[in-house]
Amino acid sequence: MELDNIEKLIEKYFEAATTVAEEETLKEYFSQESVAPHLEQYAPMFQYFASAKKERFTKQVPLTSEVTKVKKNRYGWYSAAAAVAICAGLYFNQPTAIEDEYSPEEIAAAQEALALLGDNFNKGTHQFSHLNEFEKNTTRFIQKN
Amino acid sequence: MQQAEFLNIVTPFKDKLFRMAKRLLVSTEEAEDATQEILLKLWTKSNAISSYKNVEAFAMTMTKNFCLDRLKSKQASNLKLVHSNYTDDNSSLQKQVEASDSVLWVQRIMEELPEQQKMVLQLRDVEQYDLDEISEMLEMKPTAVRVALSRARKIVREKLLEKHSYGIR
Numbered sequence: 001m002e003l004d005n006i007e008k009l010i011e012k013y014f015e016a017a018t019t020v021a022e023e024e025t026l027k028e029y030f031s032q033e034s035v036a037p038h039l040e041q042y043a044p045m046f047q048y049f050a051s052a053k054k055e056r057f058t059k060q061v062p063l064t065s066e067v068t069k070v071k072k073n074r075y076g077w078y079s080a081a082a083a084v085a086i087c088a089g090l091y092f093n094q095p096t097a098i099e100d101e102y103s104p105e106e107i108a109a110a111q112e113a114l115a116l117l118g119d120n121f122n123k124g125t126h127q128f129s130h131l132n133e134f135e136k137n138t139t140r141f142i143q144k145n
Numbered sequence: 146m147q148q149a150e151f152l153n154i155v156t157p158f159k160d161k162l163f164r165m166a167k168r169l170l171v172s173t174e175e176a177e178d179a180t181q182e183i184l185l186k187l188w189t190k191s192n193a194i195s196s197y198k199n200v201e202a203f204a205m206t207m208t209k210n211f212c213l214d215r216l217k218s219k220q221a222s223n224l225k226l227v228h229s230n231y232t233d234d235n236s237s238l239q240k241q242v243e244a245s246d247s248v249l250w251v252q253r254i255m256e257e258l259p260e261q262q263k264m265v266l267q268l269r270d271v272e273q274y275d276l277d278e279i280s281e282m283l284e285m286k287p288t289a290v291r292v293a294l295s296r297a298r299k300i301v302r303e304k305l306l307e308k309h310s311y312g313i314r
Contacts, residue, residue: 014295014299016291016292016294020274020275023269023270044248044250044251044305045270045298045301045302045305048252051248052252055163057177057180059177059180059181063151063188
């Protein structure tokens with residue numbers, strides 16, 4: 001009676017109409033020692049499927065820990081923050097125009113004062129022309145030696 | 146997500162990914178590399194993992210796509226030539242199987258199947274997934290999965306009989 005059942009299941013099996021549970025019964029039947037002679041031809045299939053399932057993945061997977069992952073992310077944010085800071089610095093440190101800070105009268109007065117200072121400086125430089133004369137004489141003296 | 150938590154999610158199906166990769170890539174080393182690659186990819190996406198409906202099916206689809214890409218690339222096709230004549234004797238499976246030659250034949254017959262049938266047969270008869278799950282993993286219609294499965298099983302049976310009666314008939 002059991003054999004009848006197995007035969008039916010095998011027929012269904014090759015039509016891919018069996019359920020997982022039914023295939024399990026087939027596997028069990030073919031894993032035992034006494035298999036009906038006319039069914040023996042199918043035994044290697046089921047035995048192979050059963051043995052193929054025993055293979056294991058033994059290699060270790062080097063998972064980097066969560067900590068380094070977070071660190072990496074943070075560096076990303078650091079660079080973004082730095083870029084923003086630099087842009088902000090450039091924007092806020094733009095030199096303000098003089099016209100905004102001082103009134104025209106103040107500027108005019110400052111310009112006059114600076115012109116006066118320049119004139120007086122130039123007066124002083126006339127005195128330095130004597131130094132040139134001194135330089136000429138000393139070089140002549142050095143060359144003679 | 147913590148490492149331990151991630152491993153808890155991944156551990157139940159990582160062997161299945163490996164077996165699927167090995168079914169497609171044949172060589173154990175390549176399959177190990179592929180599985181490692183998939184797990185690392187999952188880990189980098191670990192924050193999004195909770196939003197996936199079915200992580201296992203998602204990972205299996207990733208494995209399928211990754212392996213098929215590997216097979217398509219020129220490098221892998223060179224390797225494949227090397228590995229088709231190559232049996233690694235460090236796997237315990239191989240040793241168990243050596244006892245019975247015809248069981249080994251099933252493996253060789255499966256290697257010759259077209260990729261799609263190979264995957265369907267692996268997922269159904271080795272990993273025992275539902276047809277609906279398989280159709281989700283392989284991005285196929287359920288009816289197409291059923292047809293491919295039936296065809297694959299019949300081919301294996303036919304080839305197995307051929308080997309058995311080789312030289313007799």
